Amino acid sequence: MEKQVKRIGVLTSGGDAPGMNAAVRAVVRTAICKGVECVGIRRGWNGLINSDFFPMNAGSVSHIIDKGGTILYTARSEEFREPSGRAKALDVCKLLGLDGLVAIGGDGTFRGALALSRQAAEAGHSLQVVGIPATIDNDIGCSHYTIGFDTACNTAVECIDKLRDTMQSHERCSVVEVMGRHAGYLALYVGIAVGATAVLIPERSVDFERDIAEKIRRARLAGTTHFMVVVAEGAGSAVEIGNRIREEIGLDPRVTVLGHIQRGGSPTARDRETASRMGYEAVTVLTAGRGNRIIATQDGRIVDLDMEEALQMKKSFPMDRYQILEALTSTGSRSEGD
Ligand code: F6P
Numbered sequence: 001m002e003k004q005v006k007r008i009g010v011l012t013s014g015g016d017a018p019g020m021n022a023a024v025r026a027v028v029r030t031a032i033c034k035g036v037e038c039v040g041i042r043r044g045w046n047g048l049i050n051s052d053f054f055p056m057n058a059g060s061v062s063h064i065i066d067k068g069g070t071i072l073y074t075a076r077s078e079e080f081r082e083p084s085g086r087a088k089a090l091d092v093c094k095l096l097g098l099d100g101l102v103a104i105g106g107d108g109t110f111r112g113a114l115a116l117s118r119q120a121a122e123a124g125h126s127l128q129v130v131g132i133p134a135t136i137d138n139d140i141g142c143s144h145y146t147i148g149f150d151t152a153c154n155t156a157v158e159c160i161d162k163l164r165d166t167m168q169s170h171e172r173c174s175v176v177e178v179m180g181r182h183a184g185y186l187a188l189y190v191g192i193a194v195g196a197t198a199v200l201i202p203e204r205s206v207d208f209e210r211d212i213a214e215k216i217r218r219a220r221l222a223g224t225t226h227f228m229v230v231v232a233e234g235a236g237s238a239v240e241i242g243n244r245i246r247e248e249i250g251l252d253p254r255v256t257v258l259g260h261i262q263r264g265g266s267p268t269a270r271d272r273e274t275a276s277r278m279g280y281e282a283v284t285v286l287t288a289g290r291g292n293r294i295i296a297t298q299d300g301r302i303v304d305l306d307m308e309e310a311l312q313m314k315k316s317f318p319m320d321r322y323q324i325l326e327a328l329t330s331t332g333s334r335s336e337g338d
Helices: 018-034 046-050 081-098 109-121 149-170 184-192 210-219 238-249 259-263 269-286 308-312 320-330
Strands: 008-011 037-043 051-055 100-105 128-133 174-177 199-201 227-232 254-257 292-299 302-307
Touching: 008 018, 008 046, 018 037, 018 100, 018 210, 018 269, 037 046, 046 081, 081 109, 081 174, 100 109, 100 269, 109 128, 109 308, 128 269, 128 308, 149 174, 149 227, 149 254, 149 259, 149 269, 174 184, 174 238, 184 199, 184 227, 184 320, 199 238, 199 320, 210 238, 227 238, 238 254, 259 302, 269 292, 269 302, 292 308, 302 308
Parallel strands: 008 037, 008 100, 100 128, 128 292, 174 227, 174 254, 199 227
Antiparallel strands: 037 051, 292 302
């Protein structure tokens, strides 16, 4: 007989992402709808260890669906990496009578949740966990989409569109660094969306001559007088690339590192809607007695996957889109556009 879920915790962990609040809201509202109590845990795993929690009701999550960041705060926790730290967290879960826990974050968040659930089981306590993928990098292997990616892309595109205006006026080269510590999803998606002259991603080894110099020369020969190079931070430093462009091509580029502006802002409709569906699914899975799952999107559908298996999954990088980028910018049109 499955133990009925009566009370769950919810937390956000790792790098924050626009849409996390929409997910928290959906978790709380769905729990209430299903007769389950919900406890908010502030500051991620650190907060659980330090009993930084509060009861959440429908009003706790009013007017947050459109807010960036996370009302539960987030933090990285070294202590939680150790069994002794997780034992403290477990004591708090027992004190609160938590049957389940929804963890919103990235791979590291899910690994911590799974370790906590296993440590609970070893201690004879049932704590079922469900992960909701939220990171602007979109680099979680089991899910085609992660909350925050669309908002971050739109933020970056808006910034680069503004940069293009002044680069066009001064007939300059702009080198823009976008986030993506280990992944080029942001850089490639944004690069296509702004018609970048060149895009550098960690998934493809960088050859300066092939990937930058030759593309700029070809564009210039086709009559283009301003150039946009988008670099994923995991592929290199925009400052160093700017210096090489100056030394080897003779342009005088301007370098912009977009940084943490990509992590903020009001979530787009896509992020709000996806987060709402994922939050709803997370609580539905928990109350159906299916724990230790990750909520993911696959081909536009919301699915729940075994957490251990999901953490081993890899998704193939859409390198075919790199070819599209090259085709659309290699001719270098004379038009005022890209
Ligand atoms: O959330 C992912 C991410 O934004 C990466 O793209 C970036 O490199 C990293 O977080 C920055 O981490 P922090 O906010 O700890 O500086």
